[in-house]
Amino acid sequence: MPSPEAVRRLAGTPRSFTAWALAHGLQRAVIRRGARKGDLIGRMVVEPGLREDPFPAYEELRAQGPIAANPYISASVDHAVCNEVLRSDAFGTAGGQGELPKPLQRLHHWAIQDDTLGPVDPPSMLAVDPPLHTRYRKQVARAFTARKVGRMGDRVEQVASALLDDLDGATGFDLVERYASQLPVTVIADLLGVREQDRPRLLTLGNEAAITLDPGLSWKDYRRAEDALRELHTWFRGHVEDLRAHPGDDLLSQLALDDGPDRLSPVELHQVGLLVLAAGFETTVNLISNAVVLLDQHPEQVRWLRDNPDGWGNAVDEVLRHQSPVQMTLRVALRETEVAGKTFAPGHGILVYLGGANRDPAVFPDPDAFDVTRANADQHVAFSAGVHYCLGASLARLEAAVALRSLYERFPDLTVSGTPQRRPTRVLRGYEWLPVSTRASVSA
Numbered sequence: 001m002p003s004p005e006a007v008r009r010l011a012g013t014p015r016s017f018t019a020w021a022l023a024h025g026l027q028r029a030v031i032r033r034g035a036r037k038g039d040l041i042g043r044m045v046v047e048p049g050l051r052e053d054p055f056p057a058y059e060e061l062r063a064q065g066p067i068a069a070n071p072y073i074s075a076s077v078d079h080a081v082c083n084e085v086l087r088s089d090a091f092g093t094a095g096g097q098g099e100l101p102k103p104l105q106r107l108h109h110w111a112i113q114d115d116t117l118g119p120v121d122p123p124s125m126l127a128v129d130p131p132l133h134t135r136y137r138k139q140v141a142r143a144f145t146a147r148k149v150g151r152m153g154d155r156v157e158q159v160a161s162a163l164l165d166d167l168d169g170a171t172g173f174d175l176v177e178r179y180a181s182q183l184p185v186t187v188i189a190d191l192l193g194v195r196e197q198d199r200p201r202l203l204t205l206g207n208e209a210a211i212t213l214d215p216g217l218s219w220k221d222y223r224r225a226e227d228a229l230r231e232l233h234t235w236f237r238g239h240v241e242d243l244r245a246h247p248g249d250d251l252l253s254q255l256a257l258d259d260g261p262d263r264l265s266p267v268e269l270h271q272v273g274l275l276v277l278a279a280g281f282e283t284t285v286n287l288i289s290n291a292v293v294l295l296d297q298h299p300e301q302v303r304w305l306r307d308n309p310d311g312w313g314n315a316v317d318e319v320l321r322h323q324s325p326v327q328m329t330l331r332v333a334l335r336e337t338e339v340a341g342k343t344f345a346p347g348h349g350i351l352v353y354l355g356g357a358n359r360d361p362a363v364f365p366d367p368d369a370f371d372v373t374r375a376n377a378d379q380h381v382a383f384s385a386g387v388h389y390c391l392g393a394s395l396a397r398l399e400a401a402v403a404l405r406s407l408y409e410r411f412p413d414l415t416v417s418g419t420p421q422r423r424p425t426r427v428l429r430g431y432e433w434l435p436v437s438t439r440a441s442v443s444a
């Protein structure tokens with residue numbers, strides 16, 4: 001029998017139930033009904049097999065033309081259409097729930113509480129449109145200038161090297177736990193001024209909250225994520241107070257101390273922390289682990305990279321293209337507009353399949369082949385495009401290139417030694433568990 005505490009947790013409150021029903025429940029019911037009738041867009045959101053391997057479904061969508069549609073929503077895997085939608089000011093994120101009718105949007109706004117806001121709930125930068133977005137992004141972008149990211153290079157090298165030293169002598173380990181997640185968590189913790197002892201808890205909570213990026217969540221998954229979000233907000237509140245009293249050289253201290261006319265409100269500040277955690281952490285873990293699985297399947301390319309270490313940058317872009325860590329995003333028409341001959345009414349949404357656009361044969365010849373020397377690998381849209389283009393793109397590229405080069409230098413014979421286990425998320429694509437083995441490490 002479930003404990004009273006478990007029952008309480010599952011029951012939630014009428015407000016949280018309303019927030020779930022509007023953000024996920026309604027969508028879930030419509031999607032499931034469509035999927036049962038064979039609707040491909042619905043099946044892509046609910047079928048477990050299509051989470052594991054969405055690529056054949058992307059080709060089915062492609063066969064339907066540049067834009068596929070059911071009565072409720074459109075979808076595209078076409079590189080040109082995805083780019084056009086992401087860059088167009090006729091589309092936006094519309095506050096995260098822009099596809100709901102206005103009265104339901106207002107009800108959702110009431111139902112969702114500040115201490116359970118997720119990384120893609122407004123006022124998160126990812127869920128607001130210009131001009132609000134412009135002011136917000138300008139503030140946060142100060143931490144991600146090319147000069148600042150360049151300066152992080154030495155720190156990233158140092159962290160990678162220390163992690164590999166810890167693995168010295170190990171012949172088998174979980175690459176996600178011991179390496180792929182440790183490097184990004186340290187980088188994000190540096191950006192957010194997080195103390196060493198708080199990092200493991202933050203890592204766990206970040207993982208639990210990441211599922212809120214998925215559409216059509218079940219009530220049970222939503223409740224679990226809501227608890228993690230509540231704990232994260234409580235933690236951020238205390239943390240921001242600490243930083244105000246003892247500021248460091250990090251992004252969050254900078255923003256917390258800002259008293260200029262564009263300064264962020266306390267809720268906006270928490271949302272920056274949460275977004276950087278959700279957008280910057282698990283995505284990079286996934287990029288590194290997706291790369292290791294792909295390289296394991298192509299040992300000749302690892303040998304080529306050993307002789308051509310300058311090729312690691314392009315190899316990272318090819319991994320981003322082939323196994324995009326963020327598979328999709330959503331945009332909503334803000335006014336009547338036309339794309340590829342299809343008219344969008346205001347409020348009509350389109351699922352932008354970044355992972356599908358990155359396999360578009362019109363842009364990438366032989367798109368299913370993995371080739372670290374592909375000449376135009378960097379034309380992928382794995383970091384999105386337009387006003388929401390990933391702020392951390394150069395940092396993620398830097399982290400992944402250093403992490404992978406250092407890993408294969410230290411363990412030239414690294415192989416995947418079991419069946420890796422995927423994460424249960426659809427928007428984010430990567431591994432939860434990735435067993436690897438090595439015969440011996442090469443001393444640094």
Ligand code: HEM
Binds near residue numbers: 127137276281330
């Ligand atoms: C492999 C790693 C990464 C991938 C694939 C990735 C992907 C993305 C994508 C696809 C978006 C836009 C989503 C949309 O258009 O709806 C985005 C936005 C964002 N990313 Fe990343 N990201 C990565 C790493 C990072 C890192 C390391 C950071 C920061 C430390 C970061 C911070 C952000 C922020 C703040 C936004 C919001 C930008 C805005 O709304 O203007 N990301 N990312």
